[in-house]
Amino acid sequence: MDLGLAGKKAIVCAASKGLGKGCASSLANNGVDVTICARTSETLEAAAEEIRALGGGAVTTVACDITTEEGRAAILDACPSPDILVNN
Numbered sequence: 001m002d003l004g005l006a007g008k009k010a011i012v013c014a015a016s017k018g019l020g021k022g023c024a025s026s027l028a029n030n031g032v033d034v035t036i037c038a039r040t041s042e043t044l045e046a047a048a049e050e051i052r053a054l055g056g057g058a059v060t061t062v063a064c065d066i067t068t069e070e071g072r073a074a075i076l077d078a079c080p081s082p083d084i085l086v087n088n
Contacts, residue, residue, distance in 0.1 A: 006031030006057075010084035011075055013066055016043040020088035021051070027084065028056040035060040035079035037071075 005027065012024040015036035024034045028051050036051075038044040041063035048059045062078045064071035 003030050005084075008032045008083040009079055009081065010034045010086065011079050011082045012036050012086040012088065013075075014038055014088040015086075016040060016047045018088075020086070021047045023086045023088065024059070025051050025054060027086075028052075028059060029054055031057050032084065033057040033060075035062060035075065035082070037062045037064055037066060037075050039063065039065050 010027050010032045012020055012034055014020040015024045016038035024036045028034050034057055036048060044061050044063055048061045051059050060078050062075050064074045066072055066075060
């Protein structure tokens with residue numbers, strides 16, 4: 001089913017595993033360029049590789065803590081004008 005999301009940009013928080021990774025995978029599979037964030041860079045990069053392997057939209061990673069101002073700034077620097085925000 002075409003959701004009409006191709007070409008959109010999304011930020012998905014806590015996307016290294018579980019629901020966040022599932023949301024990011026589904027969005028990327030629908031042609032959305034996703035920026036995923038989590039606190040641990042190793043698990044985040046592993047999740048990004050899995051999502052990229054499925055094809056679809058581009059995947060950017062930002063290892064950060066979104067509960068801090070610096071973390072929020074980092075994710076918005078990577079994706080300054082998101083169309084979709086998933087706070088997981």
